[in-house]
Amino acid sequence: MHLKQLNLLNFKSYQQAEIDLHPKINCFVGNNGQGKTNLLDGIFYLSMCKSYFNSIDYLNIRHGEDFFVLQGVYERKGKEENVYCAVKKNLGKVFKRNGKQYERLADHIGLLPIVVVSPADSSLILDGSEERRRYMNGVISQFNKIYLDQVIRYNKLLANRNKLLKYKVQHSTTYSDLFDVLDEQLNELSKPIYEQRLEFSQKLTPIFEEYYRIVSNDAEKVELLYQSHLAENNLLTLLRESFERDKALQFTSKGIHKDDFILNLNGHQIKREGSQGQQKTYLIALKLAQFNFMRQVSGQKPILLLDDIFDKLDKKRVEQFIRLVAQDEFGQIFITDTNKARLDDILEKIGSGHSLFNVADGEVIKQRTL
Secondary structure, eight states, rough: OEOOOOOOOOETEEEEEEEEOOOOEEEEOOOTTTHHHHHHHHHHHHHHHSSSSSGGGGGGGOOSSSSSEEEEEEEEEEEEHHHHHHEEETEEEEEEETTTEOGGGGGTTTOEEEEEEGGGGGGHSSSOOHHHHHHHHHHHHTOOOHHHHHHHHHHHHHHHHHHHHEEEEEHHHHOHHHHHHHOOOOHHHHHHHHHHHHHHHHHHHHHHHHHHHHTTSSSSOOEEEEEEEGGGGHHHHHHHHHHHHHHTTTOOOGGGOOEEEEETTTTHHHHHHHHHHHHHHHHHHHHHHHHHHHHHHHHHOOEEEEEEEOOOHHHHHHHHHHHHTTTTTHHHHHHSSSOOOHHHHHHHTTOOOOEEEEEEEEEEEEEEEO
């Protein structure tokens, strides 16, 4: 699978752009603030029905305009796929595949698998557990549509339970029957969500550890540990045991909404002990493991977006990374960089077919194709 052509109209910094793309490697070079990342975000949008960087749709419309349009022409399983997205202020979003509009955007997720490596991913390491749960949900939902629906339903029930806990405290009213119903429904949904996350972590972890070993040249030892209350007991039991505490806190303290990935480097949490280079290596290895996992599950090579990832990496780690992405297991790759000389050196080492584009002032100009 690969993206053959990308068209943008009033998307972020782009008034209009039409780009014919290489099936293997596409490199976008330019100074900061010229729109390189916006191109990758447009590609991500066509796969996931949303921006990677800004979840509020209308904020991705070019300043001064009322709408944006994204169109992508893909080669997928020997057939051409046309994907269209339009967002207009106050009118919502339209998403079409081959001219037919989706009734549910969730039906599109997973058709065009995609993996992003970006400086914004540092939130996975530096921020709270919510970011890491969002990461798990984003990956699993690309190949399991039932999972996404289960998570949405669980979160709605959880919100209702938390409202009821606050109301009970404020009004000294008993709602034992309502809590029983909510707790049983939450328990029923939590089990498959937990099992999917556990299976995902068990398959992802050994791949991740191997990728990190290769990129770091076996310099450090890493761990990726899935943590969940459901490893202790079923949720119904946990909710009943913690009910008095939940009343005092006025929120639900146990459940899969508290799940986390513990990210360790040499036995310590990487956000406390790791250098910027080590943290970036950790994220790269994690995303490459995600790529491998999704390729196995979907039977397709996901599109790989590499946004400004070479900064803070030493030369040895960059070279090790180049060897990895040069392998046949990787399909179409998009790279952004501010340093053309560094990118030329990388492309020479990869020895693969590619297109190189210069990006400046919202314009994309092809420099060469090999």
